[in-house]
Amino acid sequence: MSLATERCIPNAPAMPVDETVQLASAQLDNWMVAGPQLEKTFQLGNFHDTMALVNAIAWIAHSQDHHPDLEVGYNRCRVVWSTHSAGALTRNDFICAARVDALFPRTGF
Ligand SMILES: C[C@H](O)[C@H](O)[C@H]1CNC2=NC(N)=NC(=O)C2=N1
Numbered sequence: 319m320s321l322a323t324e325r326c327i328p329n330a331p332a333m334p335v336d337e338t339v340q341l342a343s344a345q346l347d348n349w350m351v352a353g354p355q356l357e358k359t360f361q362l363g364n365f366h367d368t369m370a371l372v373n374a375i376a377w378i379a380h381s382q383d384h385h386p387d388l389e390v391g392y393n394r395c396r397v398v399w400s401t402h403s404a405g406a407l408t409r410n411d412f413i414c415a416a417r418v419d420a421l422f423p424r425t426g427f
Pocket of ligand 1: 385402
């Protein structure tokens with residue numbers, strides 16, 4: 319089952335660091351594990367596209383009751399997932415990152 323079809327669960331346990339690095343490289347597109355954070359910066363074409371992405375991420379966050387930190391500029395958005403209650407990365411962070419990746423269909427070229 320792909321990560322993006324999983325749902326976040328309350329009180330997910332902290333993942334071992336080596337497992338987080340492995341899961342990011344195996345199942346996510348260019349997300350970086352940095353300590354207790356999973357982050358990626360999206361470059362967009364213009365402000366409208368940036369805000370559309372921000373709203374799509376807000377929809378995911380609301381549906382999963384799991385919320386990222388966002389840094390928003392004119393044509394970029396830095397997304398940081400971390401599970402505050404665990405003080406670490408949990409599977410919930412990876413599920414939400416995969417759901418964000420799924421907003422961008424892969425064209426294969
Ligand atoms: C009760 C509710 O599930 C918690 O407050 C959630 C909400 N969103 C959250 N988001 C993130 N990123 N980490 C959390 O620990 C967290 N806790």
